[in-house]
Amino acid sequence: MRVGIIGATGYGGAELLRLLNQHPKVEEIVLYSSSKEGMNIQESYPHVSGIYNKELKSIKLQSMKEEVDTVFLATPPGVSTEWSGAIAKAGCQVIDLSGDLRLQDPLVYETWYKREAAPLSLIENAVYGLPEWNRDYIKKAKIIANPGCYPTATLLGLAPLAKSEIIDVDSIIIDAKSGTSGAGRSPSAVTHYSEMNENFKIYQINTHKHVPEIEQLLNEWNNNIQTVTFQPHLVPMVRGIMATIYVKAKRQTSEEELRELYQEAYQKEHFVRVRPKxxxxxxxxxxGSNYCDIGVTYDERTGRITVVSVIDNVVKGASGQAIQNFNIMNGFEEELGINNVPMYP
Structure with a gap:
């Protein structure tokens, strides 16, 4: 297949290029840019020198179907709102890595993102691309709303509990930490080396735009869950998210029962690994991998369940999951192109 990447000079686009370059079903990758057309990708990312030597093309929606079969939008909020419908209408599959199509209620989107929402007809045609819990819909989709990084780690960590009758639904607290690549490539005072090195920051207290995304899916799984407390932090590393989730148990349980719950939920999922006791x-x-690793325990003294969920925010939290969705949409083996061993140390 031929694939296109819009937003190839950002971190998400660069990671898509790295992973798609080794995908056995991808024969051509076309890179698009609205501001840097004509520039060779090697000028932006020298690490692809000798591997991928092509110029960024201008975006011409009317002719895109002649060039590619699938388009990945690794773009800031607002771009997909403008382009996804036209790209899909032209006959291309669309996988949107921004948040433009994730929220089903346009008013909720506008409240949290502070910008105009996409047309409702476009939102209704987009399928939320969390493969482990939405695979049947992804198989039939033409437009995918790829989940955010924090929601991916959080939702995979919470899903078995949310679907059970074990938890107090009003007690969910998510304490999440992320590396600085989650803030994107554009430099800012927040991620400047002197500001971030040997530092640990809390940010967007009670206002992070991933909150409604998390709540939306949790409510689909369990309509008694209305709100959660979610708080992100930045830590001085490049990649990675750890979501530590605290939930009050509604009744007496045990670590053995909880681990059985998680193992049953994820026993057939290649990219979710439940840790031993x-x-x-x-x-x-x-x-550097598409895995989500999860540990769970229970404190009999406090009656509280603790779940620890980790992902690479650029892979499972963005580009790797987008390719996982690409594979499902096209009937390929789900692990194609993304079945690499994590890099360690």
């Missing part, structure tokens, strides 16, 4: 994952253990 007493083991909890670290971000380095999924670095």
């Amino acid at each position: 007493g083991q909890f994952p670290a971000t380095k253990e999924v670095y």
